[in-house]
Structures are given as C-alpha cells and as structure tokens.
Amino acid sequence: MIELKNVTYTYNKNEPSARVALNGVSLTLDDGDFLGLIGHTGSGKSTLTQIVAGLLPPPEGSVSVDGRDYADYKTAARELRKKVGLVFQYPEHQLFEETVYRDIAFGPKNQKLTEDEIDGRVREAARRVNIGGDLLDKSPFDLSGGQKRRVAIAGVVAMKPEVLILDEPTAGLDPEGRDELLSMLEELHGDWCKTVILVSHSMEDIARTVKTAAVMNNGRLVMNGPVEDIFSRGDELRSMGLNTPQISRIVDGLIAAGLPLSRRIFTVGAAADEIEKIVRGGR
Amino acid sequence: MLRDITLGQYYNTSSPLHEMDPRTKIIGVIVYMAVLFMASSLWEYMLAALFTALVIKISNVPMSFITRGLKPLVIIMCFTLALNLFMTGTGNELFRWWIFRITDDGVVLAVKMAVRLVFLVMGTSLLTLTTSPIALTGGIERLLSPLRRFGVPSHEIAMMMSIALRFIPTLMEETDKIIKAQTSRGADFESGNLIQRVKSMTPILVPLFVGAFRRAEELAMAMECRCYNGGDGRTSLRELKFRRVDAMALAAGILLVSAMIALKVLRNGGVI
Amino acid sequence: MIKAENLSFSYEADGAEVKVFENLNIEIEDGEFVAVLGHNGSGKSTFAKHLNAILLPKSGRVTVCGIDTADESRLLELRKNVGMVFQNPDNQIVATVVEEDVAFGLENLGVPRDEMRRRVDEALKTVRMYDYRKHAPHLLSGGQKQRVAIAGILAMEPRCIVLDEPTAMLDPIGRDEVMETIRRLNREKGITIVLITHYMDEAVKAGRCVVMDKGRIVMDDSPANIFPKVEEMRALGLDVPQATELVWELKRRGLDVETGALRSAGAIEAIVKMCGKIK
Numbered sequence: 161m162i163e164l165k166n167v168t169y170t171y172n173k174n175e176p177s178a179r180v181a182l183n184g185v186s187l188t189l190d191d192g193d194f195l196g197l198i199g200h201t202g203s204g205k206s207t208l209t210q211i212v213a214g215l216l217p218p219p220e221g222s223v224s225v226d227g228r229d230y231a232d233y234k235t236a237a238r239e240l241r242k243k244v245g246l247v248f249q250y251p252e253h254q255l256f257e258e259t260v261y262r263d264i265a266f267g268p269k270n271q272k273l274t275e276d277e278i279d280g281r282v283r284e285a286a287r288r289v290n291i292g293g294d295l296l297d298k299s300p301f302d303l304s305g306g307q308k309r310r311v312a313i314a315g316v317v318a319m320k321p322e323v324l325i326l327d328e329p330t331a332g333l334d335p336e337g338r339d340e341l342l343s344m345l346e347e348l349h350g351d352w353c354k355t356v357i358l359v360s361h362s363m364e365d366i367a368r369t370v371k372t373a374a375v376m377n378n379g380r381l382v383m384n385g386p387v388e389d390i391f392s393r394g395d396e397l398r399s400m401g402l403n404t405p406q407i408s409r410i411v412d413g414l415i416a417a418g419l420p421l422s423r424r425i426f427t428v429g430a431a432a433d434e435i436e437k438i439v440r441g442g443r
Numbered sequence: 444m445l446r447d448i449t450l451g452q453y454y455n456t457s458s459p460l461h462e463m464d465p466r467t468k469i470i471g472v473i474v475y476m477a478v479l480f481m482a483s484s485l486w487e488y489m490l491a492a493l494f495t496a497l498v499i500k501i502s503n504v505p506m507s508f509i510t511r512g513l514k515p516l517v518i519i520m521c522f523t524l525a526l527n528l529f530m531t532g533t534g535n536e537l538f539r540w541w542i543f544r545i546t547d548d549g550v551v552l553a554v555k556m557a558v559r560l561v562f563l564v565m566g567t568s569l570l571t572l573t574t575s576p577i578a579l580t581g582g583i584e585r586l587l588s589p590l591r592r593f594g595v596p597s598h599e600i601a602m603m604m605s606i607a608l609r610f611i612p613t614l615m616e617e618t619d620k621i622i623k624a625q626t627s628r629g630a631d632f633e634s635g636n637l638i639q640r641v642k643s644m645t646p647i648l649v650p651l652f653v654g655a656f657r658r659a660e661e662l663a664m665a666m667e668c669r670c671y672n673g674g675d676g677r678t679s680l681r682e683l684k685f686r687r688v689d690a691m692a693l694a695a696g697i698l699l700v701s702a703m704i705a706l707k708v709l710r711n712g713g714v715i
Numbered sequence: 716m717i718k719a720e721n722l723s724f725s726y727e728a729d730g731a732e733v734k735v736f737e738n739l740n741i742e743i744e745d746g747e748f749v750a751v752l753g754h755n756g757s758g759k760s761t762f763a764k765h766l767n768a769i770l771l772p773k774s775g776r777v778t779v780c781g782i783d784t785a786d787e788s789r790l791l792e793l794r795k796n797v798g799m800v801f802q803n804p805d806n807q808i809v810a811t812v813v814e815e816d817v818a819f820g821l822e823n824l825g826v827p828r829d830e831m832r833r834r835v836d837e838a839l840k841t842v843r844m845y846d847y848r849k850h851a852p853h854l855l856s857g858g859q860k861q862r863v864a865i866a867g868i869l870a871m872e873p874r875c876i877v878l879d880e881p882t883a884m885l886d887p888i889g890r891d892e893v894m895e896t897i898r899r900l901n902r903e904k905g906i907t908i909v910l911i912t913h914y915m916d917e918a919v920k921a922g923r924c925v926v927m928d929k930g931r932i933v934m935d936d937s938p939a940n941i942f943p944k945v946e947e948m949r950a951l952g953l954d955v956p957q958a959t960e961l962v963w964e965l966k967r968r969g970l971d972v973e974t975g976a977l978r979s980a981g982a983i984e985a986i987v988k989m990c991g992k993i994k
Contacts, residue, residue, distance in 0.1 A: 201856060201886045215623045246627040253617075254624045256649035266646065270629030301653070305755060315628060332802075332883045334754040334913045336952035361886045364957070401888045406916070406957040406979055413983035419990060428957050432964040435986060439970055453811070455849065576811045609811045612853045658806045665807035668767060668799040669820035669867060670791050676825045680818035680835065 162189040162212060162240070162323065167221035169207055181207040182219065183379040189323065189357070194349050196366040196387065197359045199376030200401045205359055208376065209325050214240030245321030249328045251312035252305070260286070260303070260311050261296040267319035285318035288352065289344060306337045317348065324353040328360055342369050363405045367391065367426040375402070388424035407431050453575050458503035459688045460573040465582025467689040472570045474696050478703050479559050487706050488558060494699055495562050504572050512568045513561060520557050527553035576608035581681055598674025606662070614655065621650050716875060716907050717743040717766060721775035724761060735761045736930030738775070745874070748901045748908045750918035753927035754952035759911050762927070763879045766909065767797040780874055795824060798868030800878040804860035805853075813863050814839065814848040820871045838870040842896050858889025862896055869900070875907040876900065882914065894920065915942070915954045919977045926951060943975045958982035
C-alpha cells in the first residue's frame with residue numbers, strides 16, 4: 161500500500177521558471193487496485209507517477225509505504241523503487257541490449273537474482289507479453305514496432321514489481337495491438353503484479369479495462385472513484401479538455417429523449433443490454 | 444546542472460541588443476575578447492566591468508539568468524585560480540607550506556584571470572542570449588560566405604549549427620527520461636569504480652544514440668519534403684541589415700577600444 | 716489529382732524480397748478528403764511516401780498534379796504541390812523560432828522576402844498560431860507543434876497535403892485541434908487531403924475511406940458505407956465508432972433498428988425511432 165498525503169511538487173523551485181506540477185495531492189493505492197489515471201498533457205499525471213515510482217527529488221508532503229511513514233522522501237524513494245515498476249511512454253525508445261533476452265534480463269540482474277531466477281523471470285515475462293521464445297536471441301532493434309513495445313514492457317514486468325505503472329502504453333498502436341496489450345494487462349493484474357495503474361487519455365481504454373479511476377487537472381486530483389461515477393460527470397470532464405466514451409454521450413442523449421436508461425453505462429455491450437431490455441419489455 | 448548552461452540559450456525579450464544585426468554582435472564579441480586580454484591594470488579592469496555592466500543593462504536579460512551561466516564554470520575557475528596562485532614564482536612571499544608558495548604577484552594574477560574568465564563567459568553568453576540561434580547561424584553564414592570561394596561550406600556549417608541548437612532541448616529531455624526509465628529498472632549510475640560507472644552508462648547512451656539517429660533520419664526526410672536542396676538559390680526570412688543600433692554599437696566598440704588604449708598610454712606615461 | 720497505376724513496391728530484408736504492395740490502383744480527385752485506414756504493416760504509410768517521391772515505385776506509375784513522381788527534373792515542383800506531415804511533431808521542425816520554421820520551405824524555394832513574410836503570416840493565421848510566431852517550438856504542446864508543421868507546408872501553397880498519422884502522438888485536445896485544422900483547409904481552401912490514420916472517429920470525418928490490408932485496397936467507399944460492415948472491419952483489425960457498433964449490435968440481437976449511424980446523434984435518432992415504433 162502506498163499513501164501520498166498532501167503532496168506538492170514544483171519544478172525549477174526558487175527560480176523564475178518555477179512551475180507547480182502537483183498541488184496538494186492525496187492518494188491511496190491499495191494492494192490489488194487496478195486504477196486508471198486520466199488527465200490531459202500537463203495535468204500532473206506524469207509527475208504523480210514518477211513520485212510514486214520514487215524517481216523525483218523530494219516533494220513536499222508525506223509518503224508512506226505499507227503503513228510505514230518516512231520522515232524523508234529519499235528513504236521512501238528507495239523503498240518505492242523496489243516496489244514500483246514504471247513503464248514510460250514509448251518504452252521501446254529505451255531498449256539497448258544486443259538481444260531481447262539480455263534486455264529483459266537487465267532489471268532482474270540489477271535485483272541481484274540468481275542466474276536460474278533471472279532465466280525464469282525473463283521467459284515468464286516474455287511469455288506474458290506474448291513474445292515467442294524464437295525472438296529472445298534476436299536484436300531488439302530488428303523487431304516490429306509492436307514487438308519492441310512489448311519487449312520493453314517485459315523488461316519491467318520481469319522485475320515482478322508489486323505495483324506496475326504504464327504511461328500511455330497503447331499510444332501509436334493500431335486497434336489490434338491496443339486490444340492485445342490491454343488484455344495482457346488484465347492478465348498481469350492480481351496474478352503477477354498486485355497493483356496496476358494505467359495512465360491514458362483514451363476514455364474508451366479506461367472504460368473497458370479498469371474499475372476505478374483518478375482524474376488530474378492543473379496539478380490537482382479532482383476525481384477519484386468508480387469509473388461509472390466518473391463518466392457520469394461528462395460535462396466536468398469536457399471542461400477539463402477530456403472526453404467521455406462516445407457511448408456515454410449516446411446514453412446521455414437517449415436519457416434526454418426520454419428513455420429510462422441508467423447514466424452509469426459506458427460500454428457498448430452494457431448499453432445494448434439495457435436498450436434491449438427496454439424494447440423487449442415493451443415499455 | 445544541465446539546465447544551468449546558459450551558453451547557447453536564447454532569452455526572448457526586446458532590447459536594442461536583440462535588434463542588432465547578428466554580424467555586429469559576433470564581431471563585437473571578438474573585439475570585446477581582445478579588449479579583455481588587453482586589460483591589465485585596475486583602471487582597465489574597471490573600464491571592462493563598466494562596459495560589461497552597461498551592456499547587460501541594455502540587454503534586458505535578468506542578471507540572475509547570466510550569473511546562473513557561471514555556475515558550471517566554478518570548477519574551471521577554481522582550477523585557473525589555483526594554477527595561477529601556486530605557479531607564480533615572482534613577487535613577495537605571503538605564505539609557504541611544503542612545496543606551495545603564494546606570492547602577492549600570484550594573488551593579483553589569479554584574481555585577474557578569474558575576473559577575465561567571468562567577463563568572458565558573461566559577454567559571450569550575452570551574444571547567444573540576445574541572438575536567436577537562427578539569427579546567429581545566419582550571421583555566421585554571411586560572415587563566412589566570402590570564404591565559400593575557397594571551398595568553405597558556410598551554408599552547411601550554419602545549417603548544422605542551427606539544427607544542433609534546435610535539438611539540444613529535445614535531447615536533454617530525452618536523456619532525462621531515459622535515465623529515469625533505467626533507474627526504474629534498478630540501474631545504478633552512482634556506485635562502483637570508474638570503469639563500472641562508465642559501463643553503467645551503456646543503458647543511457649545506446650538509446651540516446653539510437654534515438655538521435657532516428658530523429659536525424661526523420662528530420663532529413665521532412666526537410667527533403669519541404670524542398671531542401673542545399674544552400675544554392677535560398678532566400679531568407681530574416682533580413683540582415685545594418686541599422687542605427689548597429690552604427691551605435693560600432694561607435695561604442697571604437698570608444699571602448701580607444702579608452703582602453705588611452706588608459707594604457709596614460710599608465711605607461713605614469714599619469715595613473 | 717493523384718493517380719496510381721499498377722503500383723508495386725518491395726524492399727529487401729535479410730536477402731529476401733518483401734512485397735509491400737502489388738498492382739495498386741487508385742485515383743483521388745482534386746479537393747477530396749480521403750482517409751486511408753489499415754492496421755500497422757498494411758502498407759498505408761509506404762503508399763503515402765510514394766505521393767511525393769520519398770519512395771519511387773518498383774513498377775507502375777504515380778502521377779500527382781500531372782507530374783510523374785519518377786521525373787527527377789520536376790521533383791521540387793512536385794514537393795511544392797504535395798506537402799507531407801509526419802507523426803512525430805518534434806522531428807519535422809527545423810528552426811528554433813516558429814515563424815522561421817514556417818518559412819523554411821519558402822527559403823528553400825527562393826521566394827522573395829516580402830512575399831515570404833506575407834505567406835508565413837497568412838499560413839500562421841490559418842492554423843491559428845500567429846500569436847505564437849516568435850515562440851520556441853520545443854515549448855509548444857504537441858497539437859501546436861503539429862499545427863506549426865502544417866503551416867510550414869501551407870506556406871508553400873500546395874494543392875494536396877498528405878498526413879501520415881499526424882495525431883498518433885497527441886492528446887485529445889491536440890487531436891481535435893489538428894483535425895479541425897485539416898477539415899478547414901479542405902473545406903475553405905479546397906486543398907486535397909490524404910489522411911493516414913487508425914483512429915476511426917477521424918476517418919468518419921473524411922469524404923471517402925480507403926481501407927488497406929496486406930498491400931491491397933480492400934474497401935474504397937464513403938464512411939457511411941464502410942463502417943456499418945462491422946464484422947469485416949474487425950476481421951481487418953480495425954475499429955468502428957461506438958455509435959455504429961451499438962446500432963449494429965442491437966440489429967444483431969434481432970431488434971428492428973436502422974443501422975448505419977456514424978455519430979452519436981445518428982445512433983440516438985435511430986434508437987429513439989425504434990422505440991417510437993414499438994409504442
């Protein structure tokens with residue numbers, strides 16, 4: 161469990177170019193959470209993920225890990241780096257080893273695991289991201305774009321982090337690649353990584369993958385709760401430069417036209433179920 | 444630390460210095476450097492200081508921005524200071540310990556060199572702070588163009604400089620991101636001996652170079668798509684024209700050099 | 716405007732020949748807005764690169780604005796008429812000041828300064844970036860950078876703009892900005908637009924959609940005729956808008972609903988109509 165209390169972070173502190181990226185954010189990540197983090201560019205979501213991953217200089221406010229409060233963030237950051245794996249946007253741009261195998265093994269090696277353990281981790285991670293054993297000896301630079309992305313994610317997954325954060329993992333993928341990646345995350349969650357955070361500005365991706373979500377705007381955490389609650393506040397989201405899935409706009413329109421639908425619908429399947437019920441019910 | 448380097452950064456504001464023709468400023472900096480190396484007496488340093496202060500004032504660039512550019516130079520400055528302090532043999536001895544000997548001449552020389560270095564950095568950073576990289580490269584291209592006849596690729600040099608300047612911020616951001624990403628994978632860049640540390644840079648350097656090549660390739664394609672065809676037959680949006688500010692700068696430059704020479708003559712004549 | 720005849724292209728990898736496409740034929744009229752769809756590796760990006768001679772056909776012919784792309788003597792004329800916008804906004808901006816970057820193409824073409832000034836300002840106003848003309852590009856948002864890139868193309872007064880996944884790296888605000896700009900250029904200036912994308916909500920806005928798969932054109936029709944073929948689209952690894960999917964799903968469940976809606980309003984209307992009939 162990771163708990164942020166009233167965390168504020170300022171870039172270029174004490175300089176004319178100072179910019180507050182996070183402003184009094186409190187957030188609790190419970191074990192087993194599968195959280196969507198939403199916000200447009202510059203809303204502070206990247207800063208938040210980097211603080212959770214222990215990668216930034218100390219912020220103001222307090223951070224506790226597994227119920228332990230840390231007086232200074234630097235000690236907490238060491239704990240966080242052990243616990244949290246962060247997959248940056250376009251992670252394929254960080255590949256560097258001569259073979260796929262060695263690139264995936266980089267993290268586990270840094271964790272000082274034994275050779276056998278490393279081998280097990282690499283193979284397991286590759287399997288989970290759908291990278292076949294025949295690719296392990298290839299150079300990562302010879303793979304296709306989608307494969308590179310998955311190898312890079314495997315590099316973090318192989319460390320078996322308790323908390324896995326992915327920043328826009330589907331950016332630039334085609335619909336098929338995106339679907340494959342999202343179902344891969346669903347399988348990782350709970351089974352391999354206790355907690356998963358999906359950072360995205362695709363509301364459709366959020367709607368179909370996660371149960372709870374947090375919304376960032378101007379460095380503040382403005383919404384946090386079940387996905388259906390968040391998408392039922394469409395006007396507020398739009399005022400923050402965000403969208404709602406097209407389906408929830410259709411549902412809103414149907415409600416306005418007098419259909420007795422619930423506002424808490426945000427997938428095509430659920431909408432079809434409800435409409436079918438109404439029609440067949442003969443109302 | 445990387446952000447502290449103001450050399451090569453452009454500070455966007457308006458001032459007579461910003462309006463000046465880049466060629467004037469480049470020549471101005473060369474003259475300024477010459478004057479700095481001419482200075483030797485206290486009065487001459489005061490003159491240089493006065494001139495530097497005046498130019499900074501006119502430039503509208505905040506002083507804090509300029510002093511920040513000096514921070515990365517502290518090490519070099521300490522080194523020159525130490526070198527001059529201990530290596531000067533002449534003059535009266537002030538302090539002695541083991542093989543180290545400090546003389547009053549040494550102190551004066553060390554201080555002079557340090558001051559000179561500070562002024563030098565301030566003056567040259569002012570050139571880039573007040574001249575957009577594109578104007579600067581345009582100026583260099585024009586100044587070098589007479590050398591084209593002798594096979595100096597002035598346009599290509601200018602283009603390369605301009606693209607390098609354009610991509611410095613992008614690559615710095617990228618470096619920062621790669622470091623963080625590899626840190627998140629447990630990479631350790633701080634412990635171990637020198638060889639281990641150099642080795643630990645591989646996960647940063649390889650992606651950085653691969654990325655730079657990828658960018659270069661894409662940029663080259665984009666430039667070709669926009670009809671880039673080398674330097675022949677090109678025109679330029681930015682007009683390079685000597686204006687009144689340039690004439691005034693020229694006058695100021697002549698005044699500075701004359702004042703410096705006058706001070707030297709007066710000193711040699713024993714007046715001051 | 717654009718005509719590809721029996722276009723074939725292949726490249727070599729590990730000594731083997733990889734065919735990207737073979738005998739591709741397509742014609743695009745002046746002033747059209749065409750979206751080219753297809754999953755990654757379907758050949759759509761390679762096709763785009765043939766339109767301004769970044770790649771030349773292995774066999775067959777591409778003519779754009781009456782210029783054969785293989786005619787080297789008319790290369791500059793071709794590229795002036797067919798502008799290209801790429802995916803990564805960072806890697807197509809050359810200069811360190813916005814207006815200087817917009818001028819880059821004109822400088823290359825040797826346009827006189829006064830004319831250049833006028834065209835740069837006009838292009839910046841068209842993409843609504845005039846207020847940012849003195850800014851450094853690296854401090855702009857992705858959508859703004861992409862609009863600067865479009866202005867740089869626009870200043871050359873092209874007749875056609877090809878955009879290769881221009882919104883793939885942008886957030887929703889940036890995507891809207893860029894799409895709005897593209898549509899306006901097509902509507903108000905009559906510029907032919909070829910938009911390579913895999914966002915279906917963008918393709919819906921085009922006048923015509925061309926779907927590519929394994930180097931072949933498998934569909935070529937208006938969005939209203941393409942997207943209701945939900946199963947075919949899925950088999951090609953593509954999405955359909957949720958509005959289209961919803962009415963299709965209701966129909967599949969045996970409800971008497973009119974299919975073919977592309978946007979929210981259309982789906983709402985069709986469903987309300989169906990409910991009205993029942994009452």
